Amino acid sequence: MIPKLKTLQTIMDCGLVAVVRAENADQAKKIADACIAGGVAGIEITFTVPGCAEVIRELANTYKSGEIIIGAGTVLDPETARVAILAGSQYVVTPAVSVETIRLCNRYQIPVMSGCGTITEIVTAMEAGSDVIKVFPGETYGAGFVKAVKGPLPQAPLMPTGGVSLENVGEWIKAGVIAVGVGGNLTGGAKKGDYDSITTIAKQFIAKIKEARGQ
Numbered sequence: 001m002i003p004k005l006k007t008l009q010t011i012m013d014c015g016l017v018a019v020v021r022a023e024n025a026d027q028a029k030k031i032a033d034a035c036i037a038g039g040v041a042g043i044e045i046t047f048t049v050p051g052c053a054e055v056i057r058e059l060a061n062t063y064k065s066g067e068i069i070i071g072a073g074t075v076l077d078p079e080t081a082r083v084a085i086l087a088g089s090q091y092v093v094t095p096a097v098s099v100e101t102i103r104l105c106n107r108y109q110i111p112v113m114s115g116c117g118t119i120t121e122i123v124t125a126m127e128a129g130s131d132v133i134k135v136f137p138g139e140t141y142g143a144g145f146v147k148a149v150k151g152p153l154p155q156a157p158l159m160p161t162g163g164v165s166l167e168n169v170g171e172w173i174k175a176g177v178i179a180v181g182v183g184g185n186l187t188g189g190a191k192k193g194d195y196d197s198i199t200t201i202a203k204q205f206i207a208k209i210k211e212a213r214g215q
Contacts, residue, residue: 038202
């Protein structure tokens with residue numbers, strides 16, 4: 001299978017992307033490992049993490065089997081996207097629509113997920129070649145937004161990030177999203193050094209997603 005398609009399929013099959021924000025590189029790696037232990041296939045290391053590119057490089061070298069997908073988040077421009085790709089990032093996530101970043105990712109056949117909050121932004125991102133539309137910030141819109149978008153744009157591949165919790169993840173999945181991105185509601189235990197709780201919560205998210213999908 002074409003690597004780009006395999007990456008997207010792996011993320012969709014799992015249904016959960018862990019958004020990793022941390023105070024330092026060591027904490028980011030511990031969060032990622034805890035999420036992976038809980039069954040998360042998609043790890044998004046944000047560029048707000050000090051030494052983000054090196055964290056991506058280390059994780060990409062550790063998890064080479066293809067079952068774990070390491071990506072870069074909070075990518076604001078094509079320059080940052082290129083740094084991420086050279087470090088081993090298998091997908092790129094942006095908080096807003098950047099046509100230049102989408103173009104660069106397509107040049108290297110790296111999946112790109114563009115942050116959108118309006119119909120206009122969604123259409124712009126899809127026309128530019130974005131593989132996934134990141135509904136962001138998810139807590140501002142709610143699952144009802146997905147149903148509204150799916151009316152005129154049933155082809156839009158949507159993935160919310162922000163505000164996704166164990167209580168509402170099933171609602172998001174049933175609304176028609178291909179996956180969800182979860183940050184603090186999954187990784188919050190890291191602030192107290194409780195990485196076991198991250199693994200436990202990850203397993204709960206995976207179970208909720210499977211239940212909502214009828215699996």
